[in-house]
Amino acid sequence: MRLNNLQLINFRNYDNLHLNFKRNINLLVGKNGQGKTNIVEAIYMLSFGKSFRTNKDKEIIKFGSENLYIGGNYLKNSSKGLIEVAIGNNKKGIKVNKIHIHKIQELLGNLNVVIFSPEDLKLVKDGPRERRSFIDKEISQIMPKYYNYLVNYNKILIQRNKTLKNRIVDENLLSVYDESLANYGAYIYVLRRDFIKKIAKISNEMHKKLTGNNEELLITYKNQINLTDEDTVKDAKDKLLSKLESNRQRDIETRMTKYGIHKDDLNIFINDLDVKLYGSQGQQRTASISLKLSEIELIKQEVNDNPVLILDDVFSELDETRQKLLVENLGDVQMFITSAELAHKRIFDESETAIFYIDKGKVTNIEDGGN
Ligand SMILES: Nc1ncnc2c1ncn2[C@@H]1O[C@H](COP(=O)(O)OP(=O)(O)O)[C@@H](O)[C@H]1O
Ligand SMILES: [Mg+2]
Structure with missing residues (x-):
């Protein structure tokens, strides 16, 4: 192109x-x-x-x-x-x-178009929110319906958290929200899992090239429901729903929703070292470049x-x-x-x-x- x-x-x-x-x-x-x-x-x-x-x-x-x-x-x-x-x-x-x-x-x-700005060099060092936003933008570019799931999920999450902040919490309402959150969340979990698997492979290849084969970059999906490679959307929904339900009393006490795709992150390792915590600045930057550039190869695969x-x-x-x-x-x-x-x-x-x-x-x- x-x-x-x-x-x-x-x-x-x-x-x-x-x-x-x-x-x-x-x-x-x-x-x-x-x-x-x-x-x-x-x-x-x-x-x-x-x-x-x-x-x-x-x-x-x-x-x-x-x-x-x-x-x-x-x-x-x-x-x-x-x-x-x-x-x-x-x-x-x-x-x-x-x-x-x-x-x-x-x-x-x-x-x-893929744009790479200086802020992207901090992708690995930044917080989970920035990495989630990276994932969301990438998947939305390739699959517009993902964006819709996300918008719906976030709307319901806001309402659920609002309900949790009421003096008397309406648990029937919570059940309704839980059902929808688990529904949209499940699609997002599965799409994120599949996307991360693809970019993990591509960014490791890129990283090896950028480091003269000295470093292996291992990226995995960090989520709270132990999503396996085999889990279907239905499985993901059941898992999230049961987390939401078993944690309901705690959510009511803390007035926040503890489980869901809004807590996702990436695990990023170089040669078995957690780069976010222990990587040098150079390693963090190179890993960010590898991750960001994997988008190019992925678009190439998806749109030819x-x-x-x-x-x-x-x-x-x-x-x-x-x-x-x-x-x-x-x-x-x-x-x-x-x-x-x-x-x-x-x-x-x-x-x-x-x-x-x-x-x-x-x-x-x-x-x-x-x-
Ligand atoms: N709406 C505008 N109309 C006229 N000039 C603008 C407008 N918006 C930004 N500029 C000018 O564009 C310049 C910044 O351009 P930019 O491309 O960001 O610079 P850089 O070369 O550093 O990347 C500034 O001089 C700014 O005044
Ligand atoms: Mg400029």
């Missing part, structure tokens, strides 16, 4: 910009605050229909303008497509191949084409060996790499590379054949 070009009109600090991209490496180079992330933000919008930096569409319209336009031609499984996003008058219109779409689900999956990879300010965070390994191991993935300096240009000597110098919303494109 690749993005061939991008047109921006009144987007952030760009008036009217038209860029043609290379199939391999596109370096966006410039000092801070010049507009590098703005460009990858626009690319992300073509994939997800929204920004990764703000929920307020108005913020991304160029100051003093009324409307913005983002357009990009892409190639997926060797067929061409055009995605266009227009925002103005508090409205957003999205077209795929000139046809208006009405639901974000119809946009998702046309152009698959490589996603487009955005590395926003992370590339220069890696040492040269890891930079090289990363580029070599990703194969035919189109990359957009933002960076303040061009120091790592030689890493890409073998690839078809375009360099874009960015200065106050003006872009100078230097075509670079590679050698």
Whole structure:
């Protein structure tokens, strides 16, 4: 999959910009605050229909303008497509191949984009909440109905916790909530289990490459119901329901729901060492990279084409060996790499590379054949 070009009109600090991209490496180079992330933000919008930096569409319209336009031609499984996003008058219109779409689900999956930011380097070191959010985003990208299960589960969880906070707790109501929580929770448990099994395998392979075969990365699903590989959705439901019921009195005392998918996490080990607790900072970062990049391979397996990879300010965070390994191991993935300096240009000597110098919303494109 690749993005061939991008047109921006009144987007952030760009008036009217038209860029043609290379199939391999596109370096966006410039000092801070010049507009590098703005460009990858626009690319992300073509994939997800929204920004990764703000929920307020108005913020991304160029100051003093009324409307913005983002357009990009892409190639997926060797067929061409055009995605266009227009925002103005508090409205957003999205077209795929000139046809208006009405639901974000119809946009998702046309152009698959994986974005990697500096915060992702903390994935392993961060708390369970960040890892759950990583898992949720990844599965939702591949399977939109997962997102619905999650929304429903969370709604019911909020209501159950509210009920637990009442002076007199209505246990009949709790039984109703338990049933629904166990129902949605069961689907989520099983989908998370299957997803984690897949990314565990891929990220271990990635990790071995990144560490010159010195480290084994073992990732497993940490859940409170001892979900086995063989458990069906029905089994998962029974297990959660019985946990909720046997723990009800304690939940009433503490006024919180102790069991469920909202407590899930990942166990992450390197050579039998719990990386979250005992890993060095370098190990934690490398494990985060392996985990995050496993998403690329997984999308490739699920949709039969490589996603487009955005590395926003992370590339220069890696040492040269890891930079090289990363580029070599990703194969035919189109990359957009933002960076303040061009120091790592030689890493890409073998690839078809375009360099874009960015200065106050003006872009100078230097075509670079590679050698
Ligand atoms: N809606 C907007 N209209 C005009 N300029 C904007 C808008 N939003 C952000 N900017 C400008 O974009 C610049 C930041 O761009 P960004 O891509 O984040 O920089 P960087 O190159 O550091 O990644 C700032 O100069 C900011 O003033
Ligand atoms: Mg930036």
